[in-house]
Amino acid sequence: MQKQQAKPLVLVVEDEAALVTLLRYNLEREGFEVIEARDGEEALLLAKERRPDLVLLDWMLPLVSGIEVCRQLRRLPETRAVPVVMLTARGEEADKVRGLDSGADDYVTKPFSPGELIARLRALLRRSRPALDGDNLQYEDLMMDLIAHRVRRNGRDIHLGPTEFRLLRHLMEHQGRVFTREQLLDVVWGPDVYVEPRTVDVHIRRLRKAINDGADFDLIRTVRSAGYSLDREQ
Structure with missing residues (x-):
């Protein structure tokens, strides 16, 4: 879909x-x-x-x-x-x-x-949001090529599954904005697909592990009782 x-x-x-x-x-x-x-x-x-x-x-x-x-x-x-x-x-x-x-x-x-x-x-x-007009998204040292379907951080290739790729794309398109689990489910999985909200946590953990491996700082911020954001902790 x-x-x-x-x-x-x-x-x-x-x-x-x-x-x-x-x-x-x-x-x-x-x-x-x-x-x-x-x-x-x-x-x-x-x-x-x-x-x-x-x-x-x-x-x-x-x-x-x-x-x-x-x-x-x-x-x-x-x-x-x-x-x-x-x-x-x-x-x-x-x-x-x-x-x-x-x-x-x-x-x-x-x-x-x-x-x-x-x-x-x-x-x-x-x-x-100029990145939305092009074929690439960028946040800090994280780059996403929407045409080649590739993700790199600080020159290192990052291999993501289809769901993690869609999840990261959505967060990169709305940098700094906090999304609840329900909002992410609706956008990434679709409004007509039933998935447990906690499934989002599983995929966020996988995404976080993939993009933060060997990096100096975490690019995904967890906001208690609210959700997740692509927003480097200050």
Whole structure:
């Protein structure tokens, strides 16, 4: 069975219910996974828990403003590199500059074209995850050739079974993001295949042993009560 690439995860931070519904509809139709927050505090909590691939952030929010949310996202190690698009009714040049100065990567003024917004999000994802556009994935000294189906670490060939290869590919495509066992089962084994969640642990152990053999540090991080991530321990 052909493995489907995981959908990019977008965190939509917006307190206007009708606009959230519109954004969710258009994003999901274009192949994105959507999670949502209605205020700045919830946004920061979700961003740390799920580490989205991109944040679509309203300027005017309850509790914590969009500008302050953006600043805090840029200070957190786990979200520092996540692209942020500010979404606001403010159109003056000074406000745009302020939004970009706070760490935003792009700026979309309401009302907006859903098609243009999607195009901007895709462009940001290509820049933030360039490996997805090519035939190779890389993290630290680990390289994966998707065409030749080969994996090397620090010049050493690594031999993986088909399941470990799919598992590693998914983790390399979403570096730093933590996945639960259930999420990994759904993506790597498929939603229609019944496998015990603990099976993931077995394959993670095999993968960890293969890629870390003779290496100085472990590239797979186990997050207690959460899951696994391709993320070197600090």
